[in-house]
Amino acid sequence: MAHYDLSPMNQPVLYSFRRCPYAIRARLALRCAGVPYELREVALRNKPADMLALSPKGTVPVLRLPDGQVLEQSLDIMRWALSQADPQGWLTHAPLDEMLELIDLNDRQFKPLLDRYKYPERHPDQHRDCYRQQAMDTMLLTLNQRLLRHRHLCASNPCLADMAIVPFVRQFAQVDREWWDACELLALRHWLNALTSSELFEAVMAKPDGN
Numbered sequence: 001m002a003h004y005d006l007s008p009m010n011q012p013v014l015y016s017f018r019r020c021p022y023a024i025r026a027r028l029a030l031r032c033a034g035v036p037y038e039l040r041e042v043a044l045r046n047k048p049a050d051m052l053a054l055s056p057k058g059t060v061p062v063l064r065l066p067d068g069q070v071l072e073q074s075l076d077i078m079r080w081a082l083s084q085a086d087p088q089g090w091l092t093h094a095p096l097d098e099m100l101e102l103i104d105l106n107d108r109q110f111k112p113l114l115d116r117y118k119y120p121e122r123h124p125d126q127h128r129d130c131y132r133q134q135a136m137d138t139m140l141l142t143l144n145q146r147l148l149r150h151r152h153l154c155a156s157n158p159c160l161a162d163m164a165i166v167p168f169v170r171q172f173a174q175v176d177r178e179w180w181d182a183c184e185l186l187a188l189r190h191w192l193n194a195l196t197s198s199e200l201f202e203a204v205m206a207k208p209d210g211n
Helices: 021-033 049-054 074-084 096-118 128-149 160-175 177-182 186-196 199-204
Strands: 013-016 038-041 062-064
Touching: 013 021, 021 074, 021 160, 021 199, 049 062, 074 160, 096 128, 096 160, 128 160, 128 186, 160 177, 160 186, 186 199
Parallel strands: 013 038
Antiparallel strands: 013 062
């Protein structure tokens, strides 16, 4: 994959929203890789015309590369950033197929249940607790079992899967913090606390200047 001159006048532009888990995972990879970029924080109710011109789907993150190429999917942004530099070995600590399988489970099955759990008024066909249990059965119990075997999801060190999934587990935990802090998922709770209290995570969650 091509490497770029990322001097200040030739940096990628990232359209992002601070709390969006997809945007968080993209920022984590860019910062880990040491890729300098221009951050453009997006107001989701007033999306900028220049972003929509690049990506009519209208969701963040969107990364415009120096050659004009546009990356519209968060996982593509992560893998591009880590192709520039991977100092923590996120792509090498575990088999890529295993990591991508976990991320796909998160994106295709867990995320829709998370949305239903977070916004049960939009999905009144079931009680919120039902969505929570489905999320547990689909994803969270599996993650917790993995973490009983090693410190991170696929190995002893963080990998692509950890960093792609942690923003979504964080969002799940915030829906009902009292329940989360008392739930049976002890290994998963420790993993979440460790990753979200790291210098890297705190750096990408800092509020942009002027916000």
